[in-house]
Amino acid sequence: MSLKMSIPPPHGGKLVDRVVRDADKARSLIAGCTSYDIQPTHDKDMPIRNVYREIMSTCYGFLSPVEGSMGRNELERVLKERRLESGWVFPFPMLFDVSEEDKSRLKVKGGDRLLLKLKGQPFATLDINEVYSIDPKDVATRTFGTPETVPGVVKHAFDPKHPGYNIYLHLNPVVFAGKYTIINEPTFRAPFDRFWLPPAKSREEFARRKWRTVIAHQTRNVPHLGHEMLMKNAAYMGDTEPANGILVNAIVGAKRIGDYPDEAILEAHEAVHTANYVKPDRHVVSFVLWDMRYGNPLESLLHGIVRQNLGCTHHMWGRDHAAVGDYYDSYATQTLWTKGIPGFGFDAPPCEVDKGLVLRPQNMGEFWYCPKCGEIAYNANCGHMDVVQRFSGSFIRSLLAEGLAPPPVIMRPEVYRVVVKWWRELGYPFNNKHYLSAREQELEVTVPRMEAAPAIAAGGHR
Amino acid sequence: MSAPAPAGYSLAVLLDPKRVATIRGTPLEHEMSDLFGGAIKALILRVSPEQSQKLLAAFTRSRTDSRGFLEELPVSFKHALFEEIVRERSTGPKVIDKVLGRIDALKTEAAREEDHLPAPEMPNVA
Known part of the structure; x- marks a missing residue:
């Protein structure tokens, strides 16, 4: 057996690449979609999360084999076993969460495609396959563990002073599950x-x-x-x-x-x-x-x-x-x-x-x-x-x-x-x-203007 | 990190060449500590648990580190503390109490610091 190593395969066996680079295909994908403006999550006026970063990291394969926002069963399995439904190891819930008001306004359901806009421009789509509710505090607590569930490792109960716990605590109560696809690649600014x-x-x-x-x-x-x-x-x-x-x-x-x-x-x-x-x-x-x-x-x-x-x-x-x-x-x-x-x-x-x-x-x-x-x-x-x-x-x-x-x-x-x-x-x-x-x-990116976008129904915003 | 331990903490007042010159020839000169092989000079103060609690409560960004030091206190606090040390010619508990007596004014200055701190000259690097 050779002692020499080589570059390993991606986690899950295949790099996720969910970026559409053909403008015509992108335009056809979003034709007639309800749109939704991505906004950061705040706590006491301070930004603590922007789901656009999770969408970028998912679609460019950093989080392979994750392809989008998790369904209820997958969320449960991650919280219990730190595994995706496919069995591959993964530590954190990845969720696209919206408010009850946005859920009512958007009127989307499983099978619908939602256009996600960033900085006012079309950015990505979410192909919704499930809509379900969560209790953010329960998700936050189970995500990080407690001294009772993870003895010897978790020293004391998490609270809102912990910035990661706080991210989950601030989740909206409704989750749209499904795969993300970037349809308009953002450009990074210097540096x-x-x-x-x-x-x-x-x-x-x-x-x-x-x-x-x-x-x-x-x-x-x-x-x-x-x-x-x-x-x-x-x-x-x-x-x-x-x-x-x-x-x-x-x-x-x-x-x-x-x-x-x-x-x-x-x-x-x-x-x-x-x-x-x-x-x-x-x-x-x-x-x-x-x-x-x-x-x-x-x-x-x-x-x-x-x-x-x-x-x-x-x-x-x-x-x-x-x-x-x-x-x-x-x-x-x-x-x-x-x-x-x-x-x-x-x-x-x-x-x-x-x-x-x-x-x-x-x-x-x-x-x-x-x-x-x-x-x-x-x-x-x-x-x-x-x-x-x-x-x-x-x-x-x-x-x-x-x-x-x-x-x-x-x-x-x-x-x-x-x-x-x-x-x-x-x-x-x-x-x-x-x-x-x-x-x-400002974010880290600019989003190119997407020319000749089809008529898009106005939806909610997060 | 921010919960004070019962034993209290240490606090380092860093000494740049100007501060070193100020205490030269005073009893404080003999209290100077060498950090990192003498690359940094400092006066090390012991801070009682009560004083530590007051400082951590007054300055929300302050914290204790793994060495048991109070850190990330406002620059204005550090300036005021050095002034008191020089005035009292001491690093004893009294100087911390003196600065705590000015805590409201220092909190106002610290809030201003949160918006802007003047940058030093750009260092020349060969």
Whole structure:
């Protein structure tokens, strides 16, 4: 048996591609459809979700084999077993939800096609096969688990302070289930355009670079040296040699106040290779559109699916992966990928179950600065606990806010330069209300004007 | 992250060259800590549980980190705290209380900070 690996198949066996690129076909698909304007979901005037991102990620195959909004049976199976009706592993409910008022106004039913408009232009369709009601609080609670249903992993009950729980809590009570199809491809604005590498393109790029093994690095942060060390050292895992490539895949979407702007996150990671801290021929930066659920082990499952679909062979998992607060155990993600979490339907790791992932986990500890070692040291090596200094994102944000330049032992100067560039552009170094609201208006995309659209019945809006 | 632990927390007042010059020759000079191999100088204060609770309640974006430090406090608060430290020539609990005495005015300044923070000069990178 060869020890050499190769780029894995997509999750579910086939990449979903639900994008119509022929304008005439698109126009015929939407002829006579009732239309619906997509709007963001808000909580206390702040945008927390925009379903357009889920539609994009579905139709371009990031979430393969998911093809649309889930039906009632599939929702139940995801909540109980984290599996789709087809049996393939999937962590989160994916739902197109509308209000009772919109349901009454739209008057659509199973078998109808709904035209979804974004920024006033035709964007996608939803071929409705089921209309049903949900209890958002029940969906939110069962999505994330409770200390009783997932003991030892969920430390305390979720509440509206958790941004992911809050997303599900704010669902409308009616779900239209069915497949999405993009009929008018949006165009990404700068700087997102040069980082847009959907699964099919990502796989082409890996093939062009002759990469056999690729390790994924999840990010929602501007990288400090601790991140960089995790990324580089995890990449020593490959097959018969270290990983050929490193994919930094950022989550772009609704974020929390105080996070870094997505534009800065992408360009800061790019700076790591343009400044040759990792050679550009070994390092790619791209993104996926997703409004973070901050679901720690569940989020890692989604990340695993997305990155396997992008063509990665390995995924690095760290402490508190995609976590906020202390709802989950700090090592919940590593527990999932080491032995499974029965409360979430996994008696074994998701890479060791039928219809699970083939992407391999690389669980990592922590890098810290040790003045005695005189280096950024790995926690399993360095035992100078009395003097080590941990990297803290909060500490670095405090330092930046005071206008102090972080020393190179904390942040690469080229990365800091990107932070300052976007700070000057936006008037603030982190996400604030102004940025998040403006960003949700503008989105990451423009939607081309669709010429000579047929007469469309006006419907509701979310 | 934002729930205060009973033991209280630490708080680092970072010292840029200007602040280092201000405390040079005072007793505070001997309290300076080196962080990250001396790349950062700081004064480290202990904050009581009661003081921590008041700060976390006053500044909603503030949080504690895995090192047990209070972080993401407003810049205006940090400036006021350094002023009190220099005035009192101390990093004892009294300086935190003094700043807490100005908390309403600092909250107003912090709200303004949420809209705009002046960016530093663009760093030159070789």
